[in-house]
Amino acid sequence: MKFEAVTIKDIAKALGLSTSTVSRALRDSYEISPETKKLVLEYAEKINYHPNPIALSLKERRSRSIGVIVCEIANSYFSQIINGIESIAYNNGYNVIISQSRESADREMLNLQYLTSRSVDGLIISVSTETKDFSYLKELHDRGMPIVFFDRIVDEIETHKVIVDNYKGAYDATTHLINSGYKRIATVSNAPALSIAKERLAGYKAALTEHGMEVDESLIKYCAHGGMILTEVEEAIKELLKPKNKPDAIFASADKLTTGCLRILRSKGYTVPGDFGLVGFSNTDLTELLDPPLSVIRQPAFEMGEVATNLLLQLIESKRPVTDFETKVLTTELLIRESTRKKIAKTKPVASLLKE
Amino acid sequence: MKFEAVTIKDIAKALGLSTSTVSRALRDSYEISPETKKLVLEYAEKINYHPNPIALSLKERRSRSIGVIVCEIANSYFSQIINGIESIAYNNGYNVIISQSRESADREMLNLQYLTSRSVDGLIISVSTETKDFSYLKELHDRGMPIVFFDRIVDEIETHKVIVDNYKGAYDATTHLINSGYKRIATVSNAPALSIAKERLAGYKAALTEHGMEVDESLIKYCAHGGMILTEVEEAIKELLKPKNKPDAIFASADKLTTGCLRILRSKGYTVPGDFGLVGFSNTDLTELLDPPLSVIRQPAFEMGEVATNLLLQLIESKRPVTDFETKVLTTELLIRESTRKKIAKTKPVASLLKE
DNA sequence: ATCGTTACCGGGAACGATTGCGTAAAAAAA
DNA sequence: TTTTTTTACGCAATCGTTCCCGGTAACGAT
Numbered sequence: 001m002k003f004e005a006v007t008i009k010d011i012a013k014a015l016g017l018s019t020s021t022v023s024r025a026l027r028d029s030y031e032i033s034p035e036t037k038k039l040v041l042e043y044a045e046k047i048n049y050h051p052n053p054i055a056l057s058l059k060e061r062r063s064r065s066i067g068v069i070v071c072e073i074a075n076s077y078f079s080q081i082i083n084g085i086e087s088i089a090y091n092n093g094y095n096v097i098i099s100q101s102r103e104s105a106d107r108e109m110l111n112l113q114y115l116t117s118r119s120v121d122g123l124i125i126s127v128s129t130e131t132k133d134f135s136y137l138k139e140l141h142d143r144g145m146p147i148v149f150f151d152r153i154v155d156e157i158e159t160h161k162v163i164v165d166n167y168k169g170a171y172d173a174t175t176h177l178i179n180s181g182y183k184r185i186a187t188v189s190n191a192p193a194l195s196i197a198k199e200r201l202a203g204y205k206a207a208l209t210e211h212g213m214e215v216d217e218s219l220i221k222y223c224a225h226g227g228m229i230l231t232e233v234e235e236a237i238k239e240l241l242k243p244k245n246k247p248d249a250i251f252a253s254a255d256k257l258t259t260g261c262l263r264i265l266r267s268k269g270y271t272v273p274g275d276f277g278l279v280g281f282s283n284t285d286l287t288e289l290l291d292p293p294l295s296v297i298r299q300p301a302f303e304m305g306e307v308a309t310n311l312l313l314q315l316i317e318s319k320r321p322v323t324d325f326e327t328k329v330l331t332t333e334l335l336i337r338e339s340t341r342k343k344i345a346k347t348k349p350v351a352s353l354l355k356e
Numbered sequence: 357m358k359f360e361a362v363t364i365k366d367i368a369k370a371l372g373l374s375t376s377t378v379s380r381a382l383r384d385s386y387e388i389s390p391e392t393k394k395l396v397l398e399y400a401e402k403i404n405y406h407p408n409p410i411a412l413s414l415k416e417r418r419s420r421s422i423g424v425i426v427c428e429i430a431n432s433y434f435s436q437i438i439n440g441i442e443s444i445a446y447n448n449g450y451n452v453i454i455s456q457s458r459e460s461a462d463r464e465m466l467n468l469q470y471l472t473s474r475s476v477d478g479l480i481i482s483v484s485t486e487t488k489d490f491s492y493l494k495e496l497h498d499r500g501m502p503i504v505f506f507d508r509i510v511d512e513i514e515t516h517k518v519i520v521d522n523y524k525g526a527y528d529a530t531t532h533l534i535n536s537g538y539k540r541i542a543t544v545s546n547a548p549a550l551s552i553a554k555e556r557l558a559g560y561k562a563a564l565t566e567h568g569m570e571v572d573e574s575l576i577k578y579c580a581h582g583g584m585i586l587t588e589v590e591e592a593i594k595e596l597l598k599p600k601n602k603p604d605a606i607f608a609s610a611d612k613l614t615t616g617c618l619r620i621l622r623s624k625g626y627t628v629p630g631d632f633g634l635v636g637f638s639n640t641d642l643t644e645l646l647d648p649p650l651s652v653i654r655q656p657a658f659e660m661g662e663v664a665t666n667l668l669l670q671l672i673e674s675k676r677p678v679t680d681f682e683t684k685v686l687t688t689e690l691l692i693r694e695s696t697r698k699k700i701a702k703t704k705p706v707a708s709l710l711k712e
Numbered sequence: 713a714t715c716g717t718t719a720c721c722g723g724g725a726a727c728g729a730t731t732g733c734g735t736a737a738a739a740a741a742a
Numbered sequence: 743t744t745t746t747t748t749t750a751c752g753c754a755a756t757c758g759t760t761c762c763c764g765g766t767a768a769c770g771a772t
Contacts, residue, residue, distance in 0.1 A: 291647030
């Protein structure tokens with residue numbers, strides 16, 4: 001079934017004009033008489049004419065659409081990012097095509113090919129945990145495709161990037177654990193090759209050393225798929241519990257890792273923050289309703305999406321090749337709740353629950 | 357900046373052939389000699405030729421893209437649905453354009469216009485709570501636009517629809533509350549005009565009457581935006597707590613309403629399931645980690661997305677106008693956890709936490 | 713009377729790909 | 743050898759739109 005739309009030809013035929021005249025009348029050209037314009041405009045309105053964007057795309061060699069690749073949509077952080085992207089794109093007449101890599105480099109590549117063959121005007125990407133070979137992306141970029149990275153950025157490719165201050169986020173969280181009285185702080189991290197993993201790890205280590213605590217590599221565990229596969233988190237926790245000198249707190253470095261840790265700890269019968277303190281990056285709005293309410297580092301996800309999109313549009317609409325790229329660094333927010341309160345408060349604070 | 361792609365003309369020019377020959381060679385037409393084919397194919401491969409989908413769209417009058425309208429992406433239920441939609445669409449060479457109504461009829465209308473002007477081949481929609489006037493949608497459908505509704509369907513428009521057995525879901529949940537010993541069961545529902553709200557309310561009422569309990573209209577509260585605005589939920593709860601004969605359990609009829617109720621109850625210092633039993637529709641995978649773990653009615657969201665997309669593609673690719681429409685009804689699943697356990701068990705069950 | 717302006721409008725070539733039709737040359741049949 | 747058939751390719755129209763060229767009036771100035 002097809003959906004037949006009105007074209008400029010229909011108007012031309014009905015009004016006994018040429019298509020060029022109609023086109024010009026619609027674009028309010030100076031060489032069309034006011035009467036003709038009025039005629040065309042009114043008729044176009046009457047039969048509900050809308051220019052065919054596909055024909056325009058062909059003519060102007062641009063599709064007015066941007067591609068977005070994230071690892072998964074069903075993740076608060078990314079869906080908030082997408083929200084931000086969408087709001088800006090929409091306001092500028094662009095549409096957004098979303099695809100998911102599901103942390104697979106293959107799927108990411110496929111999506112990339114798909115999106116470019118669909119001739120998107122630009123791309124906003126957070127690479128998968130698995131991606132090691134950026135040559136395809138690099139080639140794309142070299143051939144002129146505007147790209148903006150966010151979250152998991154690629155150092156090898158020079159373009160606009162949007163991140164948060166991961167170092168500081170991790171530093172603050174770890175410091176908070178230290179100040180709360182935790183002595184042996186472990187971390188469950190993302191795939192070590194990832195930019196965010198490195199930065200967060202660096203912040204974690206810095207906080208430890210600056211407070212006179214030594215960095216114990218056996219307390220650093222990695223989950224290759226960033227918590228998307230729960231058994232990886234389980235494995236990490238199992239490892240952490242092995243030695244006699246168990247940690248007394250965990251800093252989790254990604255959304256799914258944070259809730260994953262809680263899930264595993266609880267399933268093993270441990271209590272938080274009794275047996276372990278827990279803090280992590282997370283953007284779920286349910287963290288305060290969890291048992292226990294989780295202390296989290298929250299990223300300004302919506303804003304990140306907005307910023308990334310503005311940068312991309314700037315790139316797309318620039319007449320000359322852009323060579324001056326910037327990396328926007330937004331700040332995280334540490335929300336302190338029960339999960340890092342070493343001495344369990346019997347009376348739960350409820351006043352702040354209504355916020356958001 | 358533009359991203360210059362290789363065209364069929366480039367190949368033709370380089371090989372001293374006509375564009376038609378190249379086109380036919382690429383499509384493996386019988387009237388092209390094997391040598392020429394080989395030549396073209398190899399050269400196309402070499403310079404990384406990809407047919408321009410926009411030119412194809414213009415020629416074939418189809419864009420191979422489908423539009424999706426949901427109220428918000430950052431909602432587990434909808435992002436799971438989108439996941440399902442995307443997986444099927446992708447496998448069939450379609451791309452998905454997503455937009456959000458944010459429960460506003462105006463935004464929904466705008467999105468609709470935008471998507472159709474972008475000439476999508478079909479639409480998958482869950483209408484907003486606010487939408488009362490379906491004439492635009494109806495007109496679109498009458499003019500031949502393939503549409504599939506899911507979740508919040510529109511009775512006035514005859515087309516494929518995908519829902520769950522809302523009646524049974526609500527009935528089961530309410531019955532579960534009754535069997536757990538709750539005596540005065542309230543419900544917090546969606547906008548009353550919504551199909552899902554009606555069906556769930558009917559299931560709730562049926563369960564009550566069938567178990568010899570009377571339906572008390574003062575125990576039925578509505579939230580016009582389905583929990584998206586928390587103050588509406590707060591207002592509803594406040595109303596429920598007014599009369600002396602307070603309810604002892606709440607059945608919430610949407611994802612955000614369920615977590616919203618928990619949020620409000622906890623912020624007011626009530627305990628669940630001590631002061632109130634709570635069960636509701638929800639697709640978050642965090643419900644078992646909440647305090648208390650929530651009993652929920654879970655919808656097969658991913659599958660719903662798949663089914664809806666298959667139906668839509670069927671509609672799009674049908675040669676003749678389809679007049680025989682079907683409504684697929686999937687089944688919900690009741691997951692029983694702490695929030696409906698009238699007598700608080702001291703030892704929390706942890707074995708099932710690892711599932712999913 | 714001739715020329716230059718100005719005001720309006722149409723023809724037709726793009727954009728990239730497909731496809732019906734026409735046709736030259738080569739191969740097969742007469 | 744002539745006719746017919748097959749093979750293999752090119753021409754041109756098409757999709758909807760824009761825009762570069764024109765073209766033709768009407769009118770004033772010379």
